[in-house]
Amino acid sequence: MTRRLRTWLPVAVVPAVVIVGVLTVPLQAGAAVDLPDKTPAQVLAMIGDSNVKALSGTIEQTSELGLPSLPSTGSGADASASSALELLTGSHTARIYLNAPDNVRVQVMDRLAERDLVRNASDVWMYNSKDNTALHVTLPDMTGMARPQTDGAQQTPAQLAERMLAAIDPSTAVTVGKDTRVAGRTAYELRLTPRTDATLVGEVSIAVDSETGMPLRVEVQARGQSDPAFSLAFTKLSLDAPSADLFDFTPPAGAKVEEKTLPDPSAIHDLAIHDSAMHHSALHDKTMTGTKMPATPEEAKKLLEQLKAEQPKNGGGMLPGVTVDGTGWASVVELPAGTVTADVLANPLLAQVTESVDGGRLLSTALVTVLVTDDGRVFAGSVPAERLQAAAVGG
């Protein structure tokens, strides 16, 4: 009997060692980090000061939005819609290579496929391996054009940070959380907590690299959900300049190539400034409210327009007919009647992701709810569905 025990001992030990190894290795990676204390304003100033010119890294995006996962095998017109939705649901891994100011490459790694975006000076290529298509966009020469001056251009990042903090203070509590480690780098964690209970967003946290001030991770917590509803984080990061031939893209033989020129130079210019901190933070803000990072320039352009629309305080860029009800985190955006046309309303895809409620169809996720009324108006906000319905009736 003891002999039996002795032979079974390694059988118990080996799996135990494997399990202990599995459990402790990630713990060690997240071992306590202690950085010199900083105030929220100092951390914000670090982001403003951030001057990363070159990097190569891997980004992981995960969403727990509570949307049904959709098959990404749609055909025809549905395909683009469902692939856009597919980016919202589930998780994605992308590799990013940056060599400022002219070279960017983003690779979204799908299973057995890849979507690429390559920018080499004025050439922008988009390649999709699934259908072997490439899109070539030539950017107009922008050397003679002045970079748009942002509001804070004359200020130091520290002053700008103070001003931004003061501006968002009425709606949001900003604190610095526990020091953490992202992609093997030590980081400060900036936590933004809405001061109102009327929003679905529980907390937004941004991990800021302690060395360079670059944001390494953005997480959005939804109220009443333990996993982050949305998370975008570097899992690997190197600040060495990536090899130059990565940005040298020629479409493969046999690929369908589409040429495109963008007519409006100012709009393109907005897109071209990948190193602009203001632009970045605007995109990040947008991501926090549940919209995906733009994958194509068109999407980015749309996003910028939306951003302008959603910031009525800025005045100028507002689209006609768009109204914003309420302030801060609990505001509701209303798009006028006719925004959603009848044939879109009849789209089976829409029926699949939305549920029928009083007065229209409701898309509800952990962070954002969207109500499409029967007459084609759209209400959206990071608020519970009842609030949208009330706005639809009241408006």
Added chain:
Amino acid sequence: MSSDTRPADAAASVTPSTGIQGPGAPLPDRPRRSSGWALMVSELTVLFRRRRTWAMLLALAAVPVLIAVAVRLTSSPVAPGRGPPFLDRVTQNGLFVAITAMVVCIPLFLPLTIGVVAGDTIAGEAGLGTLRYLLVAPAGRVRLLIVKYAGAAVFCLAATLTVAVSGAAIGAALFPIGPVTLLSGDTIGVGESVLRSLLIAGYVTISMLGLSAIGLFISTLTEVPVGAMAATIVVSVVAQVLDALPQLDWLHPWLFSHYWLDFADLLRQPLEWTSFGNNALLQGGYLLVFGALAYGRFVTKDILS
């Protein structure tokens, strides 16, 4: 399947013998030393002299041939995004036949053949009554177990190489060969693409090691080889079904089949090694756990046949 069990005295006096011979196959010349290498050589000789092994390898080789011939005979070009991945590239570049065939083989055909070989390791000998003669020799149970597992691992490599080589051959015969387009849209030369094909074969071989360890363990549980084979194949199918259920996504990274199709990461530019490392770690974990279980079961087992 033949069943020419050797007389007890012959097997016991000669040296450790593994398995059985196909009908008419001569007894391999077995060295008198009972070193692990000799046992290994004899195990491999027996494995690769079996008609069953050759039948399975031929069936695997037929998959890329079928794909290539079907694409060749179709008049209309394959639309991108239809059928198995990479199928539309086949007409432009024959080297993609091997990759398409690999994608087709990984979910079922490879686990099927590997389940047969791994499930047969111990149970096959027990079922034929040759196991106790193997253990009469001073080879020892642990060494026998290791040699049996190594034999199954060599078969994994042989099976994946069969698909890769047969795919490349039929692709070169029926379609033009040229620079290969990677998933990232970059193009590499034929030489580097051969290197990447070999890397893929290595990746897929490693992917199958976990399943082989499970098969070895199941094989120590029973004396009915068909039962062990079927159970191993069922395990691989169940793992893939679980991997497809989004509700169980916490479990997915722990399933041995989770990284099977991620060999495509080797077709990106620059090479993405993360999944290779994750896969190797995962398969190593399965190998350790199920190897230990098989050891515990086999060493304490009463061998009656």
